[in-house]
Amino acid sequence: MEDIVRSSPAGGKPHAPIELIRDLESTSGYWAAVWTMCTMPDVHVICDAPIGCFNLVATAVPDYTDAIPHIHNITPSVMREQEVTMLGTAGAVRKTIEALSQLYPDKQLIVVSTAESEMISSDHSDWLSKLDPPIPFFWSRSLEGDEWEGRDRALLWLWERFGAGRAKISPADQQAGRLVNIIGPTYGCFNSPSDLHEVKRLIEGAGGRVNLVYPMEATLKDTPRLAESAVNVVMYREFGELLAQALGKPYLFAPMGIQQTTAFIRRMGELLGTQAQAEVFIEQEKRTTLAPLWDLWRGPQGDWFATTDFAVVAGRTYTEGLVRLLADELGMKLAFASSRPRQPGEMDNIQIRETLHKKQPAFVFGSLNEKIYLTEAQAKATHFVPAAFPGAVVRRALGTPFIGYSGVIYIVQEIVNRYYELVFNFLPFDNVAAAGQLKAVNNPLASANKLTWSEAARARLEQQLEGIPWISRISASRELRTKVEIHAIRQQVREVTPEIVEQALAQP
Amino acid sequence: MDPITVPEGNLITPNLIETKGTPSEPRSPLPAGHSVSPDHHLTPQTMCPAFGSLRVLTRIDGVQTAMVTDTGCLYGLTFVTHFYASRKSIAAPAFGTKELVAGNVAEAALAACLEASKMPGTKLVAAISLCVAETAGLTEEMLPSQINGVDVILVRVPAYAIHSHPEAKDVAINAILKRYAPPKMEVTGDGVEKPLTYDSGNEDEEALRRKVIMLGEVFPADPISVDAVLKRLGSGLAANLPSRNLDDYKLARRVGAIAAVHPFYGGSVATLRAAGVPIISGAPVGPEATYNWIKAVGAALKLDPALTEQVAAEERDKCQSIIGQFPLEGRVLVCGYEGNELLYARLLVEAGAEVPYISTSIQKSLYTAADEAWLKARGTREIVYQKTLEQDVHALDTYKPDLVLGTTPLSAEAKARGIPAMYYTNMLSVRPMFLSAGLAGTIQLIREALERAPRYAWMREFFEGPRPAEASPSAVNTMD
Numbered sequence: 001m002e003d004i005v006r007s008s009p010a011g012g013k014p015h016a017p018i019e020l021i022r023d024l025e026s027t028s029g030y031w032a033a034v035w036t037m038c039t040m041p042d043v044h045v046i047c048d049a050p051i052g053c054f055n056l057v058a059t060a061v062p063d064y065t066d067a068i069p070h071i072h073n074i075t076p077s078v079m080r081e082q083e084v085t086m087l088g089t090a091g092a093v094r095k096t097i098e099a100l101s102q103l104y105p106d107k108q109l110i111v112v113s114t115a116e117s118e119m120i121s122s123d124h125s126d127w128l129s130k131l132d133p134p135i136p137f138f139w140s141r142s143l144e145g146d147e148w149e150g151r152d153r154a155l156l157w158l159w160e161r162f163g164a165g166r167a168k169i170s171p172a173d174q175q176a177g178r179l180v181n182i183i184g185p186t187y188g189c190f191n192s193p194s195d196l197h198e199v200k201r202l203i204e205g206a207g208g209r210v211n212l213v214y215p216m217e218a219t220l221k222d223t224p225r226l227a228e229s230a231v232n233v234v235m236y237r238e239f240g241e242l243l244a245q246a247l248g249k250p251y252l253f254a255p256m257g258i259q260q261t262t263a264f265i266r267r268m269g270e271l272l273g274t275q276a277q278a279e280v281f282i283e284q285e286k287r288t289t290l291a292p293l294w295d296l297w298r299g300p301q302g303d304w305f306a307t308t309d310f311a312v313v314a315g316r317t318y319t320e321g322l323v324r325l326l327a328d329e330l331g332m333k334l335a336f337a338s339s340r341p342r343q344p345g346e347m348d349n350i351q352i353r354e355t356l357h358k359k360q361p362a363f364v365f366g367s368l369n370e371k372i373y374l375t376e377a378q379a380k381a382t383h384f385v386p387a388a389f390p391g392a393v394v395r396r397a398l399g400t401p402f403i404g405y406s407g408v409i410y411i412v413q414e415i416v417n418r419y420y421e422l423v424f425n426f427l428p429f430d431n432v433a434a435a436g437q438l439k440a441v442n443n444p445l446a447s448a449n450k451l452t453w454s455e456a457a458r459a460r461l462e463q464q465l466e467g468i469p470w471i472s473r474i475s476a477s478r479e480l481r482t483k484v485e486i487h488a489i490r491q492q493v494r495e496v497t498p499e500i501v502e503q504a505l506a507q508p
Numbered sequence: 509m510d511p512i513t514v515p516e517g518n519l520i521t522p523n524l525i526e527t528k529g530t531p532s533e534p535r536s537p538l539p540a541g542h543s544v545s546p547d548h549h550l551t552p553q554t555m556c557p558a559f560g561s562l563r564v565l566t567r568i569d570g571v572q573t574a575m576v577t578d579t580g581c582l583y584g585l586t587f588v589t590h591f592y593a594s595r596k597s598i599a600a601p602a603f604g605t606k607e608l609v610a611g612n613v614a615e616a617a618l619a620a621c622l623e624a625s626k627m628p629g630t631k632l633v634a635a636i637s638l639c640v641a642e643t644a645g646l647t648e649e650m651l652p653s654q655i656n657g658v659d660v661i662l663v664r665v666p667a668y669a670i671h672s673h674p675e676a677k678d679v680a681i682n683a684i685l686k687r688y689a690p691p692k693m694e695v696t697g698d699g700v701e702k703p704l705t706y707d708s709g710n711e712d713e714e715a716l717r718r719k720v721i722m723l724g725e726v727f728p729a730d731p732i733s734v735d736a737v738l739k740r741l742g743s744g745l746a747a748n749l750p751s752r753n754l755d756d757y758k759l760a761r762r763v764g765a766i767a768a769v770h771p772f773y774g775g776s777v778a779t780l781r782a783a784g785v786p787i788i789s790g791a792p793v794g795p796e797a798t799y800n801w802i803k804a805v806g807a808a809l810k811l812d813p814a815l816t817e818q819v820a821a822e823e824r825d826k827c828q829s830i831i832g833q834f835p836l837e838g839r840v841l842v843c844g845y846e847g848n849e850l851l852y853a854r855l856l857v858e859a860g861a862e863v864p865y866i867s868t869s870i871q872k873s874l875y876t877a878a879d880e881a882w883l884k885a886r887g888t889r890e891i892v893y894q895k896t897l898e899q900d901v902h903a904l905d906t907y908k909p910d911l912v913l914g915t916t917p918l919s920a921e922a923k924a925r926g927i928p929a930m931y932y933t934n935m936l937s938v939r940p941m942f943l944s945a946g947l948a949g950t951i952q953l954i955r956e957a958l959e960r961a962p963r964y965a966w967m968r969e970f971f972e973g974p975r976p977a978e979a980s981p982s983a984v985n986t987m988d
Contacts, residue, residue, distance in 0.1 A: 052556030
């Protein structure tokens with residue numbers, strides 16, 4: 001059957017192998033542009049799109065990623081069959097512009113291409129530039145790039161078109177003002193309200209003042225003010241660096257883990273000339289925000305970090321940050337990590353799925369995709385922790401950061417609490433609804449002294465336990481042994497054989 | 509889609525009133541300062557149409573989907589499928605400029621189908637062809653009918669050509685029916701070719717011929733209560749489509765009648781009619797329609813008329829007694845995009861509510877005509893098909909409702925004005941509504957929502973401040 005795929009078209013050369021995708025985790029440049037530009041209330045985007053592309057990006061998905069009813073400042077050109085096959089979309093775009101210009105005379109209209117409009121080569125830049133006033137057109141490269149590259153390009157484009165050359169501030173003022181921009185948070189950035197809150201706290205602690213949070217808390221008219229800051233903080237490794245480079249000021253990435261956060265505060269102090277304040281802040285943080293880590297480390301909870309494994313599939317910032325904190329600093333065992341956008345050598349979803357089907361770490365930080373793979377594997381002893389989109393999750397509270405010192409504590413607290421949960425779920429209990437049945441579970445175990453286990457059967461059970469995370473293995477071994485012995489008694493055998501073990505394990 | 513004709517067995521509305529061209533009520537003047545002119549119909553309201561197909565297909569056991577499309581589309585549709593349809597992994601080929609330039613759309617589709625077919629237990633792989641693949645020209649001939657012994661079908665759902673997601677459910681079901689329940693023709697003794705509806709003359713087949721398949725995605729409790737009523741008539745429900753069991757689709761040609769309870773299955777209905785299966789349209793919602801529907805089933809299956817009359821009357825009386833106990837009072841707008849809005853509106857109207865405005869994403873057809881006529885005869889002033897957000901928001905101004913059952917943006921707008929509102933898809937479309945059993949739950953939900961009005965007013969005032977005086981309405985920017 002593989003032959004079908006490799007077969008060459010009639011008369012043609014064999015094609016390059018088809019790259020396969022499972023459960024795509026990164027969206028397109030079109031989504032990136034909308035999710036970047038529409039955060040600013042004085043922008044109104046016209047997407048050159050069929051109704052589906054509009055609905056998904058503006059309502060169906062941000063309902064569940066950003067917990068907003070819908071993105072209000074976007075309107076589709078509503079491409080229909082006639083536009084696709086005959087007319088092109090210029091007429092539909094023009095009609096939409098006319099209506100929106102009446103409705104929102106004070107807003108900046110921006111036309112954004114989509115995969116489908118690019119497919120039919122609907123490049124509107126020329127005629128849009130001749131309108132009075134001209135309307136900017138953003139070619140989103142939705143048939144090539146991914147969302148990370150898309151956000152990167154959109155941010156740079158916004159600066160070049162609406163910011164560069166319009167700034168009015170001297171370098172001396174910047175230094176005196178100790179102003180810092182935060183570049184990055186857009187719609188569709190997992191957990192960004194909490195992380196942003198923490199980054200602001202770190203900047204202020206180090207002696208800086210937050211200027212613009214771009215684009216999430218800015219307007220388009222604010223764009224020239226990006227030039228006011230002495231230092232820029234880029235929230236994500238995935239995107240935003242292009243804009244920081246164009247701004248020409250020193251920039252730092254938002255930090256994760258104990259050491260990187262400490263280094264971030266120090267470096268910020270150096271750049272702003274507030275070294276002494278930064279050092280005081282670090283010392284204060286050790287006694288306050290970070291104190292729980294020192295306490296947990298010295299307590300019983302600290303002991304099992306080294307015996308617990310985890311995996312991460314998330315954006316590059318979170319993937320690198322979690323590996324740094326959990327593996328390098330706390331000593332947890334890293335099962336695997338794969339960042340988005342994927343770096344060379346990192347697993348794609350097809351490989352991640354296979355890996356998770358074979359063996360499940362105690363903790364998996366990831367998106368809904370990893371949760372589905374764990375569900376497919378019926379992994380009961382693994383804790384899934386949301387750490388990336390896609391997935392429906394509300395992350396609007398300010399107290400769930402992954403970034404900074406607060407992030408260290410939130411993550412460690414989350415892991416310890418989930419460990420408690422795991423312990424709880426494996427303890428014996430009285431089932432009120434099926435009170436009689438509990439005895440039936442216990443009795444065979446008590447009478448199991450009469451059962452003997454063959455060596456091979458014992459080995460088979462051990463092998464099964466190998467696949468279960470260490471922290472829950474003791475409880476699981478008891479549970480599995482009970483299951484096998486109940487099965488043996490029901491089968492009225494005196495010896496547990498590998499076959500009996502297999503049969504018992506095969507039961508749901 | 510095939511042209512739609514009046515289905516046989518449509519006995520539900522004795523007076524099928526032609527409503528085409530019926531002028532809607534004159535619009536009331538817009539309040540001053542309103543920022544959206546009703547003349548701008550900018551924002552059609554529907555979930556991405558393709559999702560309708562994915563919702564149906566991914567929920568069937570043994571079906572895997574392979575989506576052929578660009579990354580933005582794939583991301584969005586995978587997201588909503590994993591949220592609203594099934595927790596199944598979805599395979600796709602990378603499909604961008606590189607693949608398009610190479611011209612290997614068929615190879616890409618095939619490779620994804622192959623990957624999808626590897627899942628143990630797969631019986632059918634549905635290749636979902638979306639906007640970009642359709643534009644690139646993916647056609648049925650490019651795909652084999654089987655891969656590795658697994659059936660393959662192509663489901664073509666470009667959003668630019670199919671305008672609503674309910675109608676895309678029809679596309680998916682029709683594609684399965686064409687594969688698993690295609691018409692079989694026989695030549696009778698006098699040389700006439702007609703559809704063969706019996707596969708054989710055995711007892712099981714006879715029993716199947718006394719049963720009904722319901723066509724329309726409904727809450728799982730509805731088929732159970734419908735089956736119970738049909739059993740009293742000596743009939744029963746053979747299946748409900750869309751079903752999670754692929755075998756149910758194979759029965760569709762062999763049952764005594766298909767009850768198309770939602771009005772947007774024109775394609776599937778045409779396929780089944782061509783196979784010779786009688787079609788019953790309409791649904792058992794509210795006393796009158798419940799009575800008529802049971803009678804229609806009795807007539808289509810030639811069941812005992814006296815018994816049918818008795819059961820139909822009993823069920824109608826049960827509905828009426830529930831309404832007598834819990835009547836509705838208030839003005840409700842029904843503005844979903846699920847395609848079953850007219851049915852809900854009927855139910856609400858019979859329970860005592862005033863429903864002046866109804867809107868939906870589907871197109872007007874002969875299957876909506878009976879309900880439209882019934883509703884317009886009972887006070888509904890506007891019914892809008894393929895509606896836009898702007899029309900719905902205008903209706904908020906015109907009709908000043910006590911409750912809005914709307915799309916997400918419309919419900920958000922109503923709540924921003926302090927009007928109780930619910931997202932139709934999540935809160936109503938997924939509840940039982942048929943017969944007396946469904947009626948009770950729905951009425952209760954609506955009554956409670958109407959009672960919550962002070963809460964909506966309080967929340968609005970907390971966030972937006974005191975409401976300005978009635979004489980000068982504030983500029984409500986509907987898209988902000």
